[in-house]
Amino acid sequence: MLSVINLVKTYGKQNAVNDISFELQGGEVVGLLGPNGAGKSTTMKCIVGLLRKTSGEITLGGYDHLSVDAKRLFSYIPETPYVYDLLTVYEHMQFVAQAYGVKDWKGQADEYLELFELADKRDKLGRDLSKGMRQKVSICCALLPDPQVLFFDEPMIGLDPKAIKNTKKIFKELKEAGKTILVSTHLIDSVESIADRVMILKNGNIVGNDTISNLKQQFVQEEGTSLEDLFLEMTKDE
Ligand SMILES: Nc1ncnc2c1ncn2[C@@H]1O[C@H](COP(=O)(O)OP(=O)(O)O)[C@@H](O)[C@H]1O
Numbered sequence: 001m002l003s004v005i006n007l008v009k010t011y012g013k014q015n016a017v018n019d020i021s022f023e024l025q026g027g028e029v030v031g032l033l034g035p036n037g038a039g040k041s042t043t044m045k046c047i048v049g050l051l052r053k054t055s056g057e058i059t060l061g062g063y064d065h066l067s068v069d070a071k072r073l074f075s076y077i078p079e080t081p082y083v084y085d086l087l088t089v090y091e092h093m094q095f096v097a098q099a100y101g102v103k104d105w106k107g108q109a110d111e112y113l114e115l116f117e118l119a120d121k122r123d124k125l126g127r128d129l130s131k132g133m134r135q136k137v138s139i140c141c142a143l144l145p146d147p148q149v150l151f152f153d154e155p156m157i158g159l160d161p162k163a164i165k166n167t168k169k170i171f172k173e174l175k176e177a178g179k180t181i182l183v184s185t186h187l188i189d190s191v192e193s194i195a196d197r198v199m200i201l202k203n204g205n206i207v208g209n210d211t212i213s214n215l216k217q218q219f220v221q222e223e224g225t226s227l228e229d230l231f232l233e234m235t236k237d238e
């Protein structure tokens, strides 16, 4: 579903992403893990076309990632949620529904707004929303077109515990519905229960790409190692 081949992104002289290659099969849920500055956001922004890649080849569903056909397939939830100042919460849903040609969207929109406790905020303007509310609006907008592929960049940051729980629930439902998901996080345990596989980034390189149990076998001998221990072991500075 997603293929990234020899992706390089440099800022000036610095390689933020250093020649990485990976694939996501349809229906896979993959965690993109790594400490701050590892290159997670840069990788995602290059895939969704917000940043121009320095070199490499990226396809989504067989289409070049910058084509309209590719863009029809995915939603992206950025690290810093962007909302329109002068649209209300409900108008955001309406706007997305119209832009993506979503039919009969109202029932689904109401459901998402209810789930994320935005129902009573539906007439609030974007500029009056807190960071957490913006994040929730951003998630609702991404879900509404029912895309095949979802890119979440640090989705749990800024959310309250209830919204974190709901987001995890949504991940489970999306996974059951056969969606392909790439979710970046440095909060390792937030993906442990749903990720089929994790990729660990360090200084722009993929230093691990496997199921959690395989990585544990490969990298740590002791019993009872947590994903967090594994993560720290793999990303430590020599
Ligand atoms: N706009 C930018 N200009 C210059 N350097 C950047 C820019 N954005 C990110 N970087 C650098 O690229 C590296 C990767 O950053 P980023 O992809 O944001 O990491 P992560 O999302 O894993 O925390 C870091 O070293 C960061 O300082």
Ligand SMILES: [Mg+2]
Binding pocket: 040, 041, 042, 079, 154
């Ligand atoms: Mg980031």
